[in-house]
Structures are given as C-alpha cells and as structure tokens.
Amino acid sequence: MINTKSHILESVSRLIFLFIIIFSIYLFLKGHNEPGGGFIAGIAASIPLILLAMSLGVPTVQRVLKIDSLSLAATGLILAYGTSFIPTLLGYPFLFQKMIHTHIPILGELHIGTPVLFDLGVFMVVVGVSTKIIFSFLETVNSKEKG
Amino acid sequence: MIHMLQSLIDNIVVLPFFIALVTGLVGIIWRRPCTSRRLFFSISAAIQMVLAWYLIFLTHKVKILFLPLGAWKAPFGISIAIDVFGSLLIGVTTMLSLFAILYLFATTKKDKENFLLLPLIQFMIAGIVLSFSTGDFFNLFVSFEIFLIASYGLLTLKSDEKSIKNTFPYLGVNVIGGTLFVLGASFIYGMFGTLNFADISAQTSNLSQDPKLILIASYLVLVFGIKAGFFPLFYWLPRSYSCLPPPLAALFAGLLTKVGIYAIIRTLTTIFPLGLVSIYSAIGYLSIFTMVIAIIISLSRTNIREILCYNLISHIGFLMASIAIFSPISLTGGIFYMMHHMVVIASLFLISGLIVQLTKTDVLQNAGNVWKTHGFVGLLFLIQALSLAGLPPFSGFWGKFLILREAIRFDQLSLAIAIVLASILTLLSMIRIWFHVFLKKNESLKIGPSPKGFKRSTTVVSILVLFSLAMGVFSNPFINASNKAMTGLLNKTSYENKVLVYEQTLKMIPVDKNGHSKQSSEKKQVSPIHSHPGQQKTKNGHHKNENYQLKSIPNTVSKKEVLDGTSVH
Amino acid sequence: MLLFSSIIIGIMFTVAIYLILENRLLPVLFGFGLLTHAANLAILTMSKNPIGKVAPIIKSGVTNYVDPLPQALILTAIVIGFGVTAFLVVLIYRLYTASGTTRIVTLFNEEISTK
Numbered sequence: 021m022i023n024t025k026s027h028i029l030e031s032v033s034r035l036i037f038l039f040i041i042i043f044s045i046y047l048f049l050k051g052h053n054e055p056g057g058g059f060i061a062g063i064a065a066s067i068p069l070i071l072l073a074m075s076l077g078v079p080t081v082q083r084v085l086k087i088d089s090l091s092l093a094a095t096g097l098i099l100a101y102g103t104s105f106i107p108t109l110l111g112y113p114f115l116f117q118k119m120i121h122t123h124i125p126i127l128g129e130l131h132i133g134t135p136v137l138f139d140l141g142v143f144m145v146v147v148g149v150s151t152k153i154i155f156s157f158l159e160t161v162n163s164k165e166k167g
Numbered sequence: 168m169i170h171m172l173q174s175l176i177d178n179i180v181v182l183p184f185f186i187a188l189v190t191g192l193v194g195i196i197w198r199r200p201c202t203s204r205r206l207f208f209s210i211s212a213a214i215q216m217v218l219a220w221y222l223i224f225l226t227h228k229v230k231i232l233f234l235p236l237g238a239w240k241a242p243f244g245i246s247i248a249i250d251v252f253g254s255l256l257i258g259v260t261t262m263l264s265l266f267a268i269l270y271l272f273a274t275t276k277k278d279k280e281n282f283l284l285l286p287l288i289q290f291m292i293a294g295i296v297l298s299f300s301t302g303d304f305f306n307l308f309v310s311f312e313i314f315l316i317a318s319y320g321l322l323t324l325k326s327d328e329k330s331i332k333n334t335f336p337y338l339g340v341n342v343i344g345g346t347l348f349v350l351g352a353s354f355i356y357g358m359f360g361t362l363n364f365a366d367i368s369a370q371t372s373n374l375s376q377d378p379k380l381i382l383i384a385s386y387l388v389l390v391f392g393i394k395a396g397f398f399p400l401f402y403w404l405p406r407s408y409s410c411l412p413p414p415l416a417a418l419f420a421g422l423l424t425k426v427g428i429y430a431i432i433r434t435l436t437t438i439f440p441l442g443l444v445s446i447y448s449a450i451g452y453l454s455i456f457t458m459v460i461a462i463i464i465s466l467s468r469t470n471i472r473e474i475l476c477y478n479l480i481s482h483i484g485f486l487m488a489s490i491a492i493f494s495p496i497s498l499t500g501g502i503f504y505m506m507h508h509m510v511v512i513a514s515l516f517l518i519s520g521l522i523v524q525l526t527k528t529d530v531l532q533n534a535g536n537v538w539k540t541h542g543f544v545g546l547l548f549l550i551q552a553l554s555l556a557g558l559p560p561f562s563g564f565w566g567k568f569l570i571l572r573e574a575i576r577f578d579q580l581s582l583a584i585a586i587v588l589a590s591i592l593t594l595l596s597m598i599r600i601w602f603h604v605f606l607k608k609n610e611s612l613k614i615g616p617s618p619k620g621f622k623r624s625t626t627v628v629s630i631l632v633l634f635s636l637a638m639g640v641f642s643n644p645f646i647n648a649s650n651k652a653m654t655g656l657l658n659k660t661s662y663e664n665k666v667l668v669y670e671q672t673l674k675m676i677p678v679d680k681n682g683h684s685k686q687s688s689e690k691k692q693v694s695p696i697h698s699h700p701g702q703q704k705t706k707n708g709h710h711k712n713e714n715y716q717l718k719s720i721p722n723t724v725s726k727k728e729v730l731d732g733t734s735v736h
Numbered sequence: 737m738l739l740f741s742s743i744i745i746g747i748m749f750t751v752a753i754y755l756i757l758e759n760r761l762l763p764v765l766f767g768f769g770l771l772t773h774a775a776n777l778a779i780l781t782m783s784k785n786p787i788g789k790v791a792p793i794i795k796s797g798v799t800n801y802v803d804p805l806p807q808a809l810i811l812t813a814i815v816i817g818f819g820v821t822a823f824l825v826v827l828i829y830r831l832y833t834a835s836g837t838t839r840i841v842t843l844f845n846e847e848i849s850t851k
Contacts, residue, residue, distance in 0.1 A: 094195035108178035115237035
C-alpha cells in the first residue's frame with residue numbers, strides 16, 4: 021500500500037517540502053505575541069518529513085536527517101529546560117523570560133528574547149516526537165507487508 | 168559565585184524535579200548501555216536524594232518553600248510550593264528510586280537492558296516529585312500525566328503480548344481518570360476562576376456547608392481514588408503490577424498509589440475548607456471495604472506478588488481511615504504510615520524478587536526450602552512482614568497505633584474493628600508466604616548457589632530494611648516530622664499567606680535595558696499571559712508589583728458569585 | 737451558549753462511553769479520543785460566553801478579550817491526549833499483529849483460560 025512507489029506523491033512531496041519548511045519558519049518567528057510559535061511550527065515542519073517518508077521510505081529520510089528523531093526530541097527538551105534553568109543562576113525564578121526590544125536601522129523593530137530559545141526547544145521536541153510516532157508506524161506496516 | 172549559589176538555593180524547589188528530567192533526557196541521547204551510564208544514573212539519583220533531604224531540612228526551618236515560576240505572582244502564574252508533608256514524601260520517593268535503580272543494576276545484565284528503562288524511571292520520578300511539590304490543580308494534572316505516561320512505557324517495555332494485555336486495563340482506567348481530572352479542573356475553574364491551591368483555599372474558607380463545594384470535593388476524591396486504588400476501583404491494580412519486574416513493581420507499588428492519597432489529603436486539607444464531614448464519613452465506609460475485602464482476596468491468591476498487591480490495596484485503606492477520622496493525631500499517624508508503607512511495600516516487592524531469583528518461581532506451591540539455605544533473606548522478609556502487619560517494635564505499629572487510638576477516641580468502632588481485623592489478616596497472609604516459601608520442605612526444588620548479583624541486591628534490600636527498622640525503633644524524629652507536616656496541612660492561613668503574599672527573595676519585576684517595565688495598560692482586564700511590553704514607560708522601571716495587577720475578570724467575578732451563592736455554570 | 741455546549745458535552749460523553757464499552761478495540765480507541773475531547777470542551781465552556789469577545793491577542797483599544805487561561809489549559813490537555821492516543825494505537829496494533837484479532841472477548845478470554 022505505502023511501499024508501492026507513487027511518482028505523483030514523490031514529486032509533489034519533494035516540491036512542497038521547501039514551501040512548508042519556510043512556512044513553518046515563518047510561523048515559528050511570528051509566535052509569542054501572535055498565533056504561531058514552536059509547537060505549531062514543529063507540527064508544520066514535521067508534515068513534509070512525514071510525506072517524504074511515505075514516498076521515499078523511512079530509511080532514506082532518516083539517512084537524510086542524520087539525527088534520530090528521539091534524540092532530536094530529547095535535545096530540544098534539554099534546550100528548553102536549559103533556557104529556563106539559566107535564570108535560576110542569575111537571581112530570577114525558574115522559567116523566567118526576558119525580552120529585548122531594539123531598533124535595527126534598516127530592518128525595523130526587533131523583539132527577541134529567551135522565549136525564542138525555549139520555542140526552538142519545543143519545535144525540536146514536536147518535530148522529533150511526531151516524526152518518531154509516524155516513522156515507527158510506517159516501519160512496522162512496511163515490514164509486515166514485506167514479510 | 169556566592170550570588171549564583173544563593174540564587175540556586177532560592178530556586179531549590181525545582182531542582183529534584185529538574186535533575187530527574189534532565190537525567191532522563193540525557194539517557195535518551197546516550198543510549199549504549201555501559202557501566203559509566205549506569206554510574207551516571209545512580210549518581211544522579213543520589214544527588215536527587217541528597218537534595219530532597221536538604222529540602223526536608225529547609226522545610227523544617229521555614230515550613231513552606233514557595234517559588235513563582237517565571238516570576239509570575241501566585242494566582243496567575245504556576246506556583247511550586249513544598250511544605251513539610253511534600254518534602255517528606257519527596258525524600259522517600261527519591262530514596263526509593265535510588266534503591267530500585269541499584270537493585271536493577273545488580274540483577275540485570277548490562278547488554279539486556281533496554282535503553283529506555285532508566286530514562287522512563289527518571290521521568291516517572293520527575294512526575295511524582297512534581298506532583299508532590301506543585302501548587303495548582305492543572306500542574307497537578309500535568310505531573311500526574313507525566314508519571315502515568317512514563318509508567319505506561321515501563322509496563323509495556325517488554326512489548327510482549329502478555330504485558331500489553333495486562334497494561335490495557337491500567338491504561339484505560341487511567342485515561343478515564345485523567346479525563347475526569349480535567350473535568351474536575353474545569354469545574355473548579357468555573358466555580359472559583361482560579362486553579363491555585365492557595366487562592367481556592369482563600370475563597371472557600373467559609374463555604375464548608377456549600378453543597379456545590381461538597382459535590383466538587385467528593386468528585387475530586389473519586390478522581391484521586393481511582394489513582395489510589397479505592398475499594399470499588401482497584402481491580403486494575405494487581406493485574407498490571409504483578410507482571411512487572413521486581414524493582415519496577417517496588418517503585419510502582421511504593422509510589423503511584425500514594426500520589427493519589429497525597430492528592431486526597433492535599434485536597435481535603437490545604438485546598439478545601441476543613442469540616443466536610445459527609446466526605447470524611449464516605450471515605451470511612453470506603454476504607455472499611457478497601458481494608459477488609461482486599462486483604463480477604465489476598466488470602467485467596469497463590470502468587471507472591473499478587474498477594475503483595477492486595478496487601479498494598481488493603482493498606483491504602485488504613486491511610487483512608489486516617490483521613491476519615493480527620494483528627495490532628497490521626498493525620499499524623501496517617502502521614503507516618505504513608506512513609507512507612509512506601510518503604511515497606513517497596514522492600515517487600517524487592518524481597519519477592521530475591522525469592523524469585525532463588526526459587527525461579529513466585530507461585531507459593533512450588534516454592535520452599537529458602538530458610539535453610541538463605542536464612543538472611545528470611546530474616547529480611549520477617550522484619551518487613553511483621554512491620555507490615557504492625558507488630559510493636561517495627562515501624563508499622565506506630566502509625567496503626569495512632570490511627571486506631573483516634574478511631575476509638577472518636578467512637579468510630581466499625582473503623583477500629585476493620586483496622587484490627589485487616590491487621591490480623593495481613594499477618595495471616597504474610598505467614599502464608601513465610602510458611603510456603605521459607606519453612607516448607609519441597610523435595611522437588613533444589614536451590615543452587617546464589618545467582619549472579621544476588622549478594623549485591625540483598626545488600627540493597629537490607630539497607631532499605633534497616634531504614635524501615637530505624638523508623639520503628641527510633642520513631643520519635645519521624646513522628647515529630649509527621650506531626651509538623653500535619654500542622655502545616657491544617658494551618659491553612661500560613662499556606663495562603665506564603666503563596667499569595669510572596670516575600671521577594673528573587674527578582675520579580677521583568678525590566679529590560681531601556682527601562683521598559685513589562686506593564687500592561689489594561690489593568691483589571693482579562694489579559695493574555697504575556698502582556699505586550701513597552702506600552703507605558705515608567706520613570707525608573709522599578710514599579711514593584713505593578714506588572715501583576717492584571718487581575719483576571721473571572722477571578723474577581725466568580726469569587727463574588729460564589730460568595731453570593733449565585734454561581735451557576 | 738452555555739446550555740448548547742453543555743448538551744454537546746453530554747452527547748460526546750455518552751457516545752464516548754458507548755464506544756468504550758464496545759467489544760472491539762478500535763471503537764474503544766475512538767471512545768478514549770472522544771472522551772478527552774469532551775473534557776477539553778468542558779474546559780473551553782468555562783471561559784464563558786465568547787460572543788462579542790475578541791481572541792486574546794493584545795491590540796490597542798480592545799478590552800473585552802476571551803479568558804485565555806482555559807485555552808492554554810486545553811492546549812496542554814490536547815497534547816497529552818494526543819500522546820496517549822498515539823500510544824494506544826501502537827498498543828492495539830501490536831495486539832492485533834500478535835493475535836490477529838481486536839475482539840476483547842477473544843483476546844482476554846484466552847488469558848483467563850490459560851491461567
């Protein structure tokens with residue numbers, strides 16, 4: 021069912037891969053004060069990966085990704101917890117967030133802060149976990165159909 | 168440097184939870200099982216234990232340790248508050264996790280170890296510690312789910328058909344329990360406009376006769392009762408626990424059900440007003456059934472671990488009885504009994520693991536001969552069995568004595584009779600194991616030389632048994648600590664003051680470089696969690712507490728509604 | 737509005753419980769999913785009547801926002817429910833590959849008889 025190769029699926033998923041990734045980065049950066057953020061961006065970024073895994077097979081995608089999904093999720097969580105732990109060394113409560121607002125000459129206003137790092141962690145967790153779930157499904161289904 | 172350390176100590180309440188979680192995460196990345204990985208995990212567990220004991224020391228000095236996460240003041244942000252009760256339980260939890268991990272290392276080979284095993288244990292410990300330290304309902308739900316999901320993982324780690332089948336009832340019951348918990352949280356939010364323990368407590372202080380409050384409180388007791396394994400709701404427990412390997416079964420039995428009891432005690436003391444008499448008496452009836460029926464079932468079982476499981480459920484009934492009497496002394500006894508029971512039931516499960524190592528079976532009929540070849544294991548079992556039954560020099564006695572005395576003092580004779588009966592039947596079921604496993608001569612069973620790792624695992628268990636013995640013989644400091652925990656629980660105003668009027672030891676006002684304080688221009692409005700910064704410049708940027716006057720509408724309105732008795736949702 | 741959503745929550749709970757009591761594991765799975773969503777809807781209802789209120793994103797000059805806390809809670813509850821559902825799917829699939837059936841009676845009867 022899934023391992024019978026579909027050329028349409030394959031070329032479409034290659035085509036839209038970049039668009040969805042860019043859109044997810046847009047969602048990621050838009051977050052915090054407006055809808056968006058790490059969670060939604062992570063879901064969006066995992067969709068093209070899952071599509072590729074469906075069309076090209078899980079091993080190919082894992083080879084391209086180079087990092088195991090579960091390790092990615094764990095790294096993301098460590099990143100998120102790390103950013104929430106740093107304030108405890110500086111006299112602030114755990115999970116404290118700091119925003120910086122500067123004016124960059126040509127580009128305009130920049131609002132950035134530690135939540136970005138936290139969100140990056142969440143992003144990695146979501147990508148890791150959702151791809152892990154779907155990949156393990158695909159693998160078991162494929163191996164069952166072969167054997 | 169000293170500055171950093173001071174700041175870290177101010178944040179100490181998150182550390183046991185945080186270290187457990189990060190250790191688990193590192194364990195997911197660092198997969199190859201080897202000695203240094205095991206060393207890493209055991210050192211981390213030891214650090215957690217030392218920290219938790221330091222927490223006990225701290226809470227004895229300042230009573231309640233409170234931390235507003237992310238510098239958001241109490242009713243709005245997530246608050247972490249550890250009182251003496253919580254810190255005692257965290258201390259026992261981290262100790263049990265350390266011993267279970269050491270036992271695990273002694274009995275399993277390195278290359279047979281699943282790489283997820285240790286991280287999942289750490290996640291479970293993190294969830295349990297968080298639920299002992301959290302200060303609001305939703306965080307309690309989240310921490311429950313953290314340790315439940317970790318426990319699903321541990322139950323199905325073998326991923327064979329039997330363990331999956333045994334996990335199913337556990338999973339189903341806990342999914343339904345979690346859903347009911349969310350529903351309960353939504354009721355509470357609808358009624359009080361807050362989920363913070365201290366805030367609810369402040370709002371409900373004179374509502375002990377309000378039928379809606381009684382309804383919500385009894386609903387929550389039901390929800391936590393599913394986790395604790397109350398009388399009609401315990402059928403899932405023995406089935407899933409008895410298929411676990413001994414160290415995991417020890418952790419599950421020692422910790423998971425106690426979290427439910429902890430939540431019930433927390434709900435009925437800290438959160439809701441004292442004097443909800445109807446709920447206490449309902450818990451009393453349930454406790455009688457739990458104690459007696461579970462112990463009678465245990466007499467009909469032939470599998471050591473199942474017998475222990477039903478004993479566990481029966482002793483949950485003792486804890487419920489201490490809640491049902493609800494006098495200061497009975498609560499002291501209950502808290503002491505809780506600590507005692509966590510240690511004793513965990514070590515009994517570990518001893519059952521030792522027996523299985525020796526006799527290769529955990530069915531009573533096939534076992535035997537152990538006393539002659541391995542008398543020391545018999546001694547360990549004897550101490551813990553008598554302690555479980557509640558004989559005088561051992562730790563079980565003191566808790567039972569206090570609860571029983573209060574039951575008689577308050578004329579709750581049925582409860583007293585049930586306590587005595589269940590204790591005697593506990594002794595009987597322990598004697599059954601003693602006779603079949605240790606004394607009986609079984610010709611067909613040959614106990615060979617001690618299997619590999621047996622000595623080390625026995626050492627681990629005997630340290631735990633020694634601790635439990637110390638709890639019985641030198642019971643004074645433990646009783647005093649439980650007494651202090653009880654006073655902390657019943658002294659609601661000090662909890663409220665500590666949490667709602669936070670004295671700032673940490674910097675609370677987020678101010679950025681340009682002197683913008685993150686202050687919203689719309690006070691007294693429902694504001695999003697992150698207020699938009701820089702809307703209003705302050706001169707010096709040091710307007711203390713300005714930022715936290717974003718009192719949300721539901722909070723103020725529903726408080727008024729509740730006081731008028733008109734709140735209908 | 738409150739009445740309407742409470743009726744929907746009631747229906748969802750009824751359907752979920754009916755599905756959970758089914759004999760096959762797949763309806764049970766859907767039942768659990770529906771159960772968590774019913775609870776989530778109950779939390780959402782606690783943010784009171786949303787008609788005429790604005791989504792909780794700060795804009796200047798707007799004051800009547802919807803209460804944002806229930807939405808934050810729901811997000812957490814949904815994620816947890818998602819994780820548990822995924823886990824359940826894997827478990828059911830594993831049981832199905834092992835014994836070739838998802839009928840609860842057949843699955844759990846064997847175990848009782850072998851005991």
